[in-house]
Amino acid sequence: MPSDIEQKWQSKWESDGIYNAEDHVEGKKNYYALTMFPYPSGDLHMGHWYAYAPADAYARFKRMQGYNVMHPQGFDSFGLPAENAAIERGADARQWTYENIETARRQFRAMGTSYDWSRELVTSDPEYYRWNQYFFLQFYKNGLAYREHGQVNWCPKDQTTLANEQVKDGSCERCGASVVKRALPQWFFAITKYADELLQMDSIDWPEKIKTMQRNWIGRSTGTTIGFDVGEFAPGEKIETFTTRIDTVYGVTFVVLAPEHPLVEKLTQEPQRKVVEQYVAQAGKETEIERTSTEREKTGVATGAYCINPLNGERVPVLVGDYVLATYGTGAVMGVPAHDERDFIFAKKYDLEIRVVVAPPDWDGAELANAWIKDGLQVNSAEFNGMSSKDGKEAIADKIEAKKWGARTVTYHLRDWLISRQRYWGTPIPIIYCDDCGVTPVPEQDLPVLLPENVKFSPDGKSPLTKHAEFLNTTCPECGKAAKRETDTLDTFVCSSWYHLRFASPKPDEHPVDSKKISAWMPVSQYMGGAEHAVMHLLFSRFFNKALRDLGYVDFDEPY
Incomplete structure (x- = not known):
């Protein structure tokens, strides 16, 4: 045969x-x-x-x-x-x-x-994932691994985090409860420290399509960061925004915060609180892709608060809009409807002022039918009137830096790599938490931290590692007192x-x-x-x- x-x-x-x-x-x-x-x-x-x-x-x-x-x-x-x-x-x-x-x-x-x-x-053999843990420790020692709060999908009924794949139409696939966004401590790799070098691909013999996809994902932008004072409503606070078109800053007629922005709660005034909280809750059920889709109508709600444009001293309304993402840029955008197509549509919908500050050729002062997004001459821009917008961009940035209102900035679409997973079947993160010593890395000689076998999954959806006493309970390698292991596992990437x-x-x-x-x-x-x-x-x-x-x-x- x-x-x-x-x-x-x-x-x-x-x-x-x-x-x-x-x-x-x-x-x-x-x-x-x-x-x-x-x-x-x-x-x-x-x-x-x-x-x-x-x-x-x-x-x-x-x-x-x-x-x-x-x-x-x-x-x-x-x-x-x-x-x-x-x-x-x-x-x-x-x-x-x-x-x-x-x-x-x-x-x-x-x-x-x-x-x-x-x-x-x-990769699930301890002989392999031991070295995942080893590299994590080297990254941690050298400032390439760190822990801070990050947004996760949270099921309030099961009291657990969910992967994106476990969220179906805004609901938990296990119990059907509405899923919300919640900030929890997460581990990250500092990939953004290498953003500029990752853009250098001339030496790589790859299809140009692949290189373009990576360049777009890294998304390097050069512009200006500027702060809008909100001290009237939140003493000592400013809304930091980033723009590649600082030449249009005199045309700011509103500022929009991401629903997850930490200032939303502080700035929302009592008459607006209920509608803002409902809006934020709804935004938490949607994916970032859904929220930023070009086919989706942009929405927002007023917080009732105002910020101050430092260039002209004007009070500008602060809104919350789900098309702004907390994970991109500063989590806030300045609205310049005369010179941004998205802002133009948004301003028309909510009856916000549309002020021209970069004039199209032969502009006669009439209302614009559409946003003018090309270069032009500065108008309605105080001492910068009459400059080309190209020169105005540099001159206005100079003034902002001189007055310490902001600075020229390079920013990226790329975010640091969130490597925490609230799951069982993955590489245990080699970290111990001690009440006295704080965050303590597992000594290299104690690797691998073994994933326990024959675990039981409970209906509440929580990782078995959070309930596995033998895994969870340990001693601090620094002081020898009772301590707890990290129960997150590493992203399989x-x-x-x-x-x-x-x-x-x-x-x-x-x-x-x-x-x-x-x-x-x-x-x-x-x-x-x-x-x-x-x-x-x-x-x-x-x-x-x-x-x-x-x-x-x-x-x-x-x-x-």
Whole structure:
């Protein structure tokens, strides 16, 4: 039977190690053919082969060209699908995952793939996630990992956080309660420290489409930050806004805060409080994509408070609008309806003043039919009248800086990477909380912090780690007193941000990577994956590589 013949020769090829790559082969140049590794969510299907068959064929082609090819495979095995499967089936997440891994291994082999299985890695193995924890500690020591409040989806009935995938039409998929946004302590990686370097992609041989997606996601903008005083309603406070069009600042007729902005509660006046609270609650049920959709009508409500434009001393109404995001810029925007299309529509809807301060050519003072967003001459702009808007932009910024009202600023769409997950099936974050010593990292010699097995999921949706006494209760490594472990786990993108390094130097016990082996294979010769990874996995991997370079683990700038 053909199946018998296939199995015989596949077994021989594997036992002979014909696809196992040596780090050095005399007369051959190394070629690292890397494909995205799969999540073991069940049987392999046509979608998997659509991605893996061409990659495997390409690796074979490079071998035929005379290269020493390393084409490894493994499993990105932590994540929410396994946890959901465990909840839905009453199964154990670990058992479900590893059964799927066994199935995938068998199916990969049955298809005759040319993988180097001697380098296989499984991210949910303690031998792998130990080094996730180790890198977290190095990042923490060097100011690249930090903890602060961040917005999460919160189910008030189950008293737990929810992933975006668990929110259906603004409701908890488990209990149906309305989901709200809530600020909770979260862990972040400081990816924005590398924003400018991440924009430098001239040396990367990638499709321009992928580079453009990353540039747009990073979103570098140069402009001016300016503060609008709200001391009349909140003593000592200012609303900080950022704009790339400071030449239009004399045309500000309103300021809009994101619903999550910390000043909303302070500024909302009692007659407006009920309507503002209802508006904020509704905004909390919607995703950022829904709120910022270009097809969606922009809405807002007045807080009843006013701020002062420092350039002309005018009192400007403060509104709350869900199209403004707390996670982007300062979480507040100055409304200049005569020179911004979105603001123009918003002002028309709410009967707000539309004041021209950058005049179109031959403007006769008439009301504008549409926002004028191009350059022009400064008008209604005090001492800057008659300047070109280009010159006005610089002159007005000079005045703002001289008066200490604000400063020229570079800002980014990119936010720091939120790595906390209130889930069980992931890498435990190696942090201990002590009443006396505060936030304390787990000593490196105590790694890995093991994920407990055979846990029980309760109907309230809370992570089992929050109730697992043996895991939760520990001692402080500093003072020896009773303490608690962090119960958040790491985003699974942490696992895949350095897996290419582990493939190149598999299974060292005392170090995460072997520098000699790394130098033989890295950077990756050809990465094969979908464009959907452009602004998540690929960007995170580039950041991780640059951070590891600066910490002395690698000596090259780009992973792929």
